Amino acid sequence: MSDAGAARRVPIRPEIAALAAYRPGGAPTAPGAVKLSSNENPYPPLPSIRRAVAASADRLGIYPDTRATALADELGAWLGVPADRLCFGAGSVSVLMHVLAAVCAPGDEVIHPWRSFEAYPLAVHTPGATPVPVALDADGRHDIDALLAAVTDRTRAVLVCTPNNPTGPVLTHDELLRLQRGLPEPVLLVVDEAYVEFVTAPDAARGLDLLDDPRVVVLRTFSKAWGLAGFRVGYGICAPELAQAVRTVTPPFSVAIPAQEAALAALAERDALMARVAAIRAERDRVATALRDLGFTVPDAQGNFVWLPTGQSTRWARHFADHGLMVRDYAPDGIRITTGMPGANDRVIAAAGTLARD
Ligand SMILES: *Cc1c(COP(=O)(O)O)cnc(C)c1O
Numbered sequence: 319m320s321d322a323g324a325a326r327r328v329p330i331r332p333e334i335a336a337l338a339a340y341r342p343g344g345a346p347t348a349p350g351a352v353k354l355s356s357n358e359n360p361y362p363p364l365p366s367i368r369r370a371v372a373a374s375a376d377r378l379g380i381y382p383d384t385r386a387t388a389l390a391d392e393l394g395a396w397l398g399v400p401a402d403r404l405c406f407g408a409g410s411v412s413v414l415m416h417v418l419a420a421v422c423a424p425g426d427e428v429i430h431p432w433r434s435f436e437a438y439p440l441a442v443h444t445p446g447a448t449p450v451p452v453a454l455d456a457d458g459r460h461d462i463d464a465l466l467a468a469v470t471d472r473t474r475a476v477l478v479c480t481p482n483n484p485t486g487p488v489l490t491h492d493e494l495l496r497l498q499r500g501l502p503e504p505v506l507l508v509v510d511e512a513y514v515e516f517v518t519a520p521d522a523a524r525g526l527d528l529l530d531d532p533r534v535v536v537l538r539t540f541s542k543a544w545g546l547a548g549f550r551v552g553y554g555i556c557a558p559e560l561a562q563a564v565r566t567v568t569p570p571f572s573v574a575i576p577a578q579e580a581a582l583a584a585l586a587e588r589d590a591l592m593a594r595v596a597a598i599r600a601e602r603d604r605v606a607t608a609l610r611d612l613g614f615t616v617p618d619a620q621g622n623f624v625w626l627p628t629g630q631s632t633r634w635a636r637h638f639a640d641h642g643l644m645v646r647d648y649a650p651d652g653i654r655i656t657t658g659m660p661g662a663n664d665r666v667i668a669a670a671g672t673l674a675r676d
Pocket residue numbers: 357408409410411412435479483510512538539540541542547550551552
């Protein structure tokens with residue numbers, strides 16, 4: 319490279335250069351280690367889903383249906399919403415980015431809870447908007463008053479995460495309604511329900527009940543409960559006009575043919591998959607109870623994970639890693655442990671029992 323070339327700079331936007339790229343959960347480093355760091359579904363794919371994916375290989379040379387029509391029809395029928403209210407992306411993280419791209423311009427503000435999903439600040443910066451993080455309360459729950467108080471005339475959207483990743487609690491439905499009613503007219507309310515299938519709290523927020531309001535978008539995914547994280551299928555449910563705008567900014571053909579087929583096959587297996595989800599919920603509750611019995615503080619766990627708040631998160635994560643358990647370190651706030659198969663969960667409880675907590 320010439321000296322002149324070395325002196326030139328790639329004109330990366332400073333707010334992007336300042337951000338770290340999304341950090342995936344740590345992978346197992348030792349034989350027999352278990353990855354409990356990415357909230358993945360611990361079960362292997364069902365045979366019918368494998369078959370559907372294999373059969374789709376005949377169509378590898380053609381582009382997918384960019385609107386995912388068959389999937390939209392099936393999913394819409396199951397959810398009880400018209401297919402024109404659905405928009406798809408390569409995971410619901412992508413759908414979030416496209417929703418924000420459809421509504422935000424540089425200088426707009428997007429309010430989001432913190433600590434929450436790590437992709438939120440990235441998704442807000444992508445269209446040039448400014449993230450406005452609002453602290454959770456001491457129990458790891460959304461602070462509705464603080465979210466409302468953060469609204470300014472530049473606010474374009476408010477994100478909520480229910481159950482909240484990584485802390486675990488849901489918003490109650492009353493809290494969601496209070497937030498919706500308190501938002502001024504042009505502000506979009508994005509309800510991230512990535513873990514909704516794992517929720518057991520009877521008073522939990524139901525984003526779909528708010529869809530009469532065209533300012534509301536619900537985000538869901540096939541990655542967690544449905545076991546398709548590797549295939550990247552997420553969706554938004556919203557007003558038809560917004561769904562259309564989201565499709566406009568979504569790169570064409572974002573959901574690949576095998577992914578669409580896998581999601582369709584998963585919907586056809588919903589009873590078997592939801593039985594697995596019920597087993598994961600029971601295991602999550604077992605782990606949370608055992609950790610509380612050991613004296614840990616564990617906020618209400620409504621996803622497929624438990625949150626252990628600690629200022630010693632890196633040391634705690636290392637302790638679990640030493641026991642072959644890869645957990646997620648969210649320094650300096652705590653660690654998140656995904657619910658795995660029962661044997662892995664037994665190991666989590668055993669390792670927690672030998673953790674020096676100071
Ligand atoms: C996992 C997750 C998602 C969805 O991820 P995709 O795999 O992109 O669908 C969305 N929101 C939260 C809070 C998550 O934890």
